[in-house]
Amino acid sequence: MADVARRAGVSPMTVSRAFKAPALVSAAVRERVEAAAAALGYVPNLVAGNLASSRSRMVAALVPSLANSNFVGTIKGLSDRLRQEGYQLLLSETGYDPAEEAAAVAVLLGRRPDGIVLTGAQHVPQMAAMLRAAQIAVVETWELRGPFIDMAVGFSHRAAALALGRMVVARGYRRIGYVDFPHPEVRRFQERRRGVVAALRQAGLDPTLVASVTDEGYAGGRSGLDALLARAPDLDAVICATDVQAIGVLFECARRGWPVPDRLGVAGFGDYEIAAEVPPGLTTVRTNGRGIGVAAAELILRRQEGGKVAAPVIDLGFEIVRRGSLR
Amino acid sequence: MADVARRAGVSPMTVSRAFKAPALVSAAVRERVEAAAAALGYVPNLVAGNLASSRSRMVAALVPSLANSNFVGTIKGLSDRLRQEGYQLLLSETGYDPAEEAAAVAVLLGRRPDGIVLTGAQHVPQMAAMLRAAQIAVVETWELRGPFIDMAVGFSHRAAALALGRMVVARGYRRIGYVDFPHPEVRRFQERRRGVVAALRQAGLDPTLVASVTDEGYAGGRSGLDALLARAPDLDAVICATDVQAIGVLFECARRGWPVPDRLGVAGFGDYEIAAEVPPGLTTVRTNGRGIGVAAAELILRRQEGGKVAAPVIDLGFEIVRRGSLR
DNA sequence: CTGAAAGCGCTTACAG
């Protein structure tokens, strides 16, 4: 910057203003500064700027897994919205482990981000204190039940699962199993399980056909289906904690030559891109992953502008999408 | 830091050392510093540290799309390896657009990352100059053909596609079509197309059955298949530029009741997780996306340690995986 | 093993 100032024949302060607040600089000077910067290939050092202004224009985001397209949607929404305002994203993957999450937050905080986006509301006990001490905007996502550290964007997993369960019942299925997620202790998945179980119980059906699985991904659907069939050979429908598992079940049905939705009805959760493509189409819950990211970005941006955030907990809702996998 | 120093009764310099080079500080002092830091909830400000040391311990990564699990694998490998060394990842999505990529690089450079990881070797003309002026480690990934700006990790898309094409020919298929990627101008996809075409030509088969598609994702496989069948109703095999498209073809076959691999052989590229799961199994090229990320991280780390990098272009190879979609 | 001085490259806050 000093070089640019010298070349343009102005003070460093004027160079700074020419970039950050061009309106405050006369047109002639601005042009001289820009020419000098271009000639020297000057790229402002944001690290120095951050230190001086104590604003970093960085937001940290922590997600359990990048293999999950729901979270990828959130990251995209977040990153797109932030980029429009000149913010950048610092990303960490935490693998469904609160201790890893806490470690990642501790490291990220050293970069002094202006905001931090967490997945879920289950953290180590010290998390709230750590984050409050840092005095930054915090958004917890994919969850609607607090208590929250600061702000939140999500939807009710339980209500969604309840609605999905009721639809399966309404379509005439009577022996309905549930394939749980490999990390059933995560509250979002507890809620999904409870929603489905509640739907079955309310319909007077057996709510005990719940399969725990250890396999991640598609294989979990297959092994979950096996476990359920071992206990209930007359099983006529399966609801899965995620679309990936449900696709695994559809593939297994194809392998067995079982017609879907007649021999077995199948439903998932998430409405991943593939849900609309796989024959005969997967009935599922559409969640707004991208919207969650955009909303989180907006909460953080509003906080940066010093505005009080009126509604710090946003419900983005869900939608049941019925496709051919249910009769 | 000043507060911690005061409370521990030492100079700020000693606090700094207690964190960065504990071996240089006596055990008694170190303990006092640690106690003071814990009591005050002190988190070292890395922004200040970066400015003073002119090392950021950040690496920027640019990928075309996070929806592509190949790149997600690279990001994971990169991030895992970097985290082990206390580095963090700054991520940007560029959407297959060199101009967007250049804009993102310009912004990221302001953060003074220690290294930058690009996807591919096709950039705007100024890119090399920009990056060389920044004097940081640069790794171009997913490509083996230079010229490279600095270092590279990849494999030969052409050799992989050639090998895949030969396998399809060897399995007895004779009317073989190719479904191109929606961004056919990207060199990686040019190479794949050329590899397949070369295999067909060498076998004396018609190499002109190439379908351009505009749809992204699964739908591209479906529309590509339609386009090929309109031109060659006797089509007996399809090779796709990506696994996602190939899965789209498999789904379309299921919908039509066409037996795979007998009515139609299908092959993809990428060996995404789903390739092993979808019936009857997808024949494809296994690439080492995660390994690319890990290797890129290692190149950057080695450069940071001041070491000259002996082999700045690394070929990670590929593997053809034959599954039930080919007879 | 510990510390005082200087500086990293900007911005804040004030003055003119």
Next chain:
DNA sequence: CTGAAAGCGCTTACAG
């Protein structure tokens, strides 16, 4: 509209 001074919170390089 422009600039001189001070400082952001660390680390480098030197001294003892």
